Amino acid sequence: MANDLFNSFMTGPDENGRFGDFGGRFVSETLMPLILELEEQYEIAKTDETFWAEMHDLWTHYVGRPSPLYFAERLTDKLGGAKVYMKRDELNHTGAHKINNVLGQIILARRMGKKRIIAETGAGQHGVATATVCAKFGLKCVVYMGAHDVERQAPNVFRMRLLGAEIIPVTSGRGTLKDAMNDALRDWVTNVRDTFYCIGTVAGPHPYPAMVRDFQSIIGKEVREQMTEAEGRLPDTVIAAIGGGSNAMGLFYPFLDDKEVGIIGVEAGGKGVNAKMEHCASLTGGRPGVLHGNRTYLLQDDDGQILEGFSISAGLDYPGIGPEHAWLHDIGRAEYVSITDKEALAAFQVSCELEGIIPALEPSHALAHVMKIAPDLPKDHIICMNMCGRGDKDIFTVAKALGFEMGEFA
Ligand SMILES: Cc1ncc(COP(=O)(O)O)c(C=O)c1O
Known part of the structure; x- marks a missing residue:
């Protein structure tokens, strides 16, 4: 692949639409x-x-870019470790990336x-x-x-x-x-x-x-500029939630060649990454196959039938993942983890209560992973997570999950 020639992670895919063994066009x-x-x-x-x-x-003029880069000060204080920034793509017109x-x-x-x-x-x-x-x-x-x-x-x-x-x-x-x-x-x-x-x-x-990916890369390009302005350097870690993987690829892509920047994708762990496949963590719990015209990691049974997967979050409820993520996973340039529904719900509430930001359930997964790792990182470590959507669409799902009856929210 051209990547070997130029020693760059940013030259893919090849002329056949392949990222390593993944991608292509099976149509x-x-x-x-x-x-x-x-x-x-x-x-x-x-x-x-x-x-x-x-x-x-x-x-x-229509979307409202650039979206702000926001230092989550109270969350950072509470976690007591790394500095947490949020890329506020939930403020875009229509409420997401x-x-x-x-x-x-x-x-x-x-x-x-x-x-x-x-x-x-x-x-x-x-x-x-x-x-x-x-x-x-x-x-x-x-x-x-x-x-x-x-x-x-x-x-x-x-x-x-x-x-x-x-x-x-x-x-x-x-x-x-x-x-x-x-x-x-x-x-x-x-x-x-x-x-x-x-x-x-x-x-x-x-x-x-x-x-x-190219269209979503505006997210990571802006973060590079904004973080350099705010902190005089790039972040140490960038983190985003993954359904198919577009907000994550948009944040990650402009950092792929900055080897000092850690990259973490967060998949939906649903009820836990288990044999019953009650999750949507295609990289953590799936294996390669072909779906929707490309080869990538998929949730599938022994016969190669695609399994449905499960997540509280409708946007993460996809049994596959973009092929570039599959490649970044296999070559080890990015790390992929999973977060359960329960952990995402807890992070959702923390964001509301500490930062006055009602997040969508999708980025709540990314935030939950930030909450897991930040306390053990040094105070000069900078994390940037993508707040890729706002929570208006999810309030009824969250109300139900927290045990509220419709109309009894007080
Ligand atoms: C707010 C939000 N975030 C994330 C996603 C997941 O998509 P992707 O992984 O392509 O960013 C969705 C999908 O609907 C979404 O609505």
């Missing part, structure tokens, strides 16, 4: 022309200054003359971001969402409706993100001419994992 013949057209158009856009000028204009990537893909779709945008969504944040940008540009938007997720992320379903999107509940499988992505891929093959598939994470066939 049907009918999908291949679409994928190749997308790759060609993205390659052109990537080096086109006018494309990035439009992105930066919208990131600044997802819009960073959606803008890129929809600007590309417009350049390609596509008028109908389809998306899959789990927690609903990618669906809301896609519906939002479609409304802004007057594009038709169809969102596939697992029926189970439609139920547990009701506020986001209504937001998408208000924004004019059509929501298609998916009842196959367990009715979660994996199933929504299957149906979205099917739609794309059927509606080849006018439709653009806007994928919400660093998964899918090449070029999606690299393209989504």
Whole structure:
């Protein structure tokens, strides 16, 4: 791979869309022309200054970037060790990092003359971001969402409706993100001419994992600048939660070649990484296979059937992980750990009570790992975690988990 030649972790994937043994494009013949057209158009856009000028204009004036880098002082004092910073991507328009990537893909779709945008969504944040940008540009938007997720992320379903999107509940499988992505891929093959598939994470066939990473890398680029301004140096450790892995790749990528910066991805440990697979920790508890057009680590049974996985967090409820993470894991450039529902809920409450920040359940996993390791690290160790989403969408799930009845919150 080119990486060996340049001694860099930032040159992947290769021309076949491979990160080491992972990635690629395992798709049907009918999908291949679409994928190749997308790759060609993205390659052109990537080096086109006018494309990035439009992105930066919208990131600044529509999304509200740069998002702040915030020193969590009370949390740091309580933990008594490393200094904890939060990258505040939950303050973006629509409440999560997802819009960073959606803008890129929809600007590309417009350049390609596509008028109908389809998306899959789990927690609903990618669906809301896609519906939002479609409304802004007057594009038709169809969102596939697992029926189970439609139920547990009701506020986001209504937001998408208000924004004019059509929501298609998916009842196959367990009715979660994996199933929504299957149906979205099917739609794309059927509606080849006018439709653009806007994928919400660093998964899918090449070029999606690299393209989504490139769009999300604004997170890590900003952290580099902001941390250098705040502390005069880079962080010692960067930490992010992983569903498919897009917010994490966005934070990690600009630091891959800074070997002194530790990188930790946090998977959803659900009820614990156990033989019953009541978790969504694909790297910690899965093995390599092919899903949604790429080769990566997956939760699967002995026959290679994909297992559903489990997490309290709809956004982490994906039985796979982006192929670049699989590669970073195998070569040892990043460490991957898991956090249980219970630990994430505890971190959720600490963030509310100590910092006045109601986080989404997804970054609560990253925060829980920060809370685990910070006390044993020296006071001059700097951790930056990605607060990649706000908790509005999760308050009913959390209320239920904490034993509150609807309407009895006082
Ligand atoms: C707030 C939030 N964080 C994280 C994720 C997980 O996605 P990814 O791993 O691609 O960042 C989601 C997915 O819906 C999300 O809504």
